Amino acid sequence: MGEDGIKLFTGAFMGDKPVVNMDPAIARAAVDVAHAQGRRVFAHPQNKIGVETVIVADVDVLAHTTPGERAYSEDQLARFKAQGTALIPTLALFTTVVLDPNVTNRMVAATVNQLKQFSENGGTVLFGTDVGFTTQYDTTQEVELMHRALSERQVLASLTTNPATFFKAAKKGRVEQGFDADLVVLDGDPLSDVGNLAKVSTTIRAGRVIYQKP
DSSP: OSSEEEOOSSEEEOOSOOEEEEHHHHHHHHHHHHHHHTEEEOOOOOSSSHHHHHHHHSSSSSSSTTTTSSSSHHHHHHHHHHHEEEEEOGGGGGGGGOOOOOHHHHHHHHHHHHHHHHHTTTEEEEOOBBBBBBBOOOOHHHHHHTTTTOOOHHHHHHOOOOOOOHTTTTOSOOTTTTSSSOOOESSTTTTOOOOGGGEEEEEEEEEEEEEOOO
16 A cells, blocks of 8 residues: 555553563564565564564564663574664653653663663664654654764764665755755754754755744
8 A cells, every 4th residue: 555664562561561572473574574574673662572572583673772671681692683674762761751850761771771782783773753652752862872882973874864864865965966855953062962963954855944943
């Protein structure tokens, strides 16, 4: 029907039930069908079992870190790297789901640690916020939390060159002659302050201004 990809909930809370995890065989079947159509597959794991299903099914992108787990295992990291799995950390998401600040701090610490492990292991990091589930449209907190594990250049790459390379968009991700004129103009240098990535002045799509700060 023309979709660019699919997302699997390899683990999810179902009402007042504990986490319900997807059967790895079902996940693998969905991935096989999507890959046969040249489509990428994203997955939402909720716990260690959900992460293992991501690996077994050969999912392309981890759509979230996993706040209930303090770290990825060495085996998981090795398999992520071997399979070319990418990660969208969505760190700010975990500041919105629990009211207890102590629990929130533990969740954020765990997810930041997972991002650090993943990046240091050579994995591809992609930017995302889970807007749609959350209504937190300001990306300042996300880039600042990512900066706890990544350099300014690495956070910038998660928004530009990393997705262009990962999704094989040959004419995107850099400002070069012959590339698509999809540009974001910022009000400050993100290499001096990573928070400047959230200070958008102008957005240009295919050479046409589609947003300009009032």
